[in-house]
Amino acid sequence: MSSDMKRNFALLSGPLAFLLLRFTAQSFGSAAASALGMAAWMALWWVFRPVGIAVTALLPIAVNAVLNLIPSGHVISNYFSEIVVLLLGADLICLTWSRTGLDRRVAVKALCGIGTSMRQQILAWLGASVVLSVFLPNVVVAAILCPIAAAMLKFVNGGKNPDVRQSAPILLAIGWGSGIGGFGSPIGGAANLVAIAYMEQLTGHEFMYVDWVLRFVPILFLVFLLNLFFLWQINRTTQDLNGSASYFKKLSEEFGPLKRGEKIGLTLFVLATLLAFLRPLYAELLPGLKPAYSFLTLGLLMFVLRDENGEVMLDWKYAESHVMWGMMFLFASGMALGRMLIETGAVKQLTALIAASGPSGGLGTIALFAAFGCFLTEMSSNTAAASIALPVVISITQTLRLNPVPYMLLTVVAVNCAYVLPVSTRAIPVSYGLDAGLQIRKGLRLTVLNVLLVTALGWFCINYVPFFARF
Incomplete structure (x- = not known):
């Protein structure tokens, strides 16, 4: 394949992914499907880099201006x-x-x-x-x-x-x-403080920092x-x-x-x-x-x-x-994208899918919560991810008549572990020369390993460490 064909493929990959999700995920609603398509478009352009990564970071402003998914001020304010x-x-x-x-x-x-x-x-x-x-x-x-x-x-x-x-x-x-x-x-x-607020509201008493x-x-x-052994392997x-x-x-x-x-x-x-x-x-x-x-x-x-x-x-x-300047645009784009996903209802639809999957409280449920927390953090900030994920965890565990505290704590770990997209904190190293595509490729592998680790640790703590679940 010639260099021109590769570049054309890279350029078209983002818009095509956007259109595909916009018209095939209509069960989410048109605005939510567009927001998901926007996330796919940006991710692909960050991997293939047909344009500068900072240019990709400005896409939420342009696409939202055309489609009017959410008020433009809600997008621009993040920049x-x-x-x-x-x-x-x-x-x-x-x-x-x-x-x-x-x-x-x-x-x-x-x-x-x-x-x-x-x-x-x-x-x-x-x-x-x-x-x-x-x-x-x-x-x-x-x-x-x-x-x-x-x-x-x-x-x-x-x-x-x-x-x-x-x-x-x-x-x-x-x-x-x-x-x-x-x-x-x-x-x-701030995500940790969000978690503490939910737990204190849930239990009615103070959660000590030493705990x-x-x-x-x-x-x-x-x-x-x-993380250390993974980086040594790289x-x-x-x-x-x-x-x-x-x-x-x-x-x-x-x-x-x-x-x-x-x-x-x-x-x-x-x-x-x-x-x-x-x-x-x-x-x-x-x-x-x-x-x-x-x-x-x-x-x-x-x-x-x-x-x-x-x-x-x-x-x-x-x-x-x-x-x-590019670092700032890159950082802001993650917050803007997260705002679009939340306000268009895309996150709410994903939450409904999790609730409908029939979690039972076992190993699969822990893995589901961990994966959901990681996904939300990739698409927004960990504070926003905690604010969205924790009420879902509380609702599902209470429906199953389980103690929600250990599941909430494990979700807190998940929302603090994001490795893939060059947004939020991960935008800063990219601005100093880190290849965004490399971060995405390696980050996906580490995310899978991290979800498996958190799942295994969660299952062990819930079943064999009574102190972990005690509030």
């Missing part, structure tokens, strides 16, 4: 949401790193500490992502770690963009790790191991990073002391991270200064502060041409 503001702020801060040379310094320090073995690199980046996302929003974690990893990879490749195969395991480790760590503590994500940790940390450890044919530990140590010493510009870039980056982490301490005093706005506020300071040469840290001409 400059609070999370997009956070990404813009983080990007503005990190742009100064390359201008001052701080990115090279941080890269060398990371290599000195972690080493050049790809297995060690994967373990370190996955571990850091998981641990940080237990306490911080997963978007913040990915926004913090991806530029550091990208700087390191570019440095060891002589200043050129790194080989896709070499960078993929590290960027996947950050994207996936910052997602799964979210269920490690109640403050790890959450005792139940979920062992599961998180096993999910972490699954890495089988990937070479270690260039250079030796002694070379990087010597290079680190040659940098000398931090310059004023480097200090400013590092200080504001650390301060933004601390403000996000310590938000509960000042939330009452500054209710509007959420992490998104603290990152943007400190990012705007870069246009005012001056380096050791008396020049501003950042000017708009440089920022305009270097800000990752």
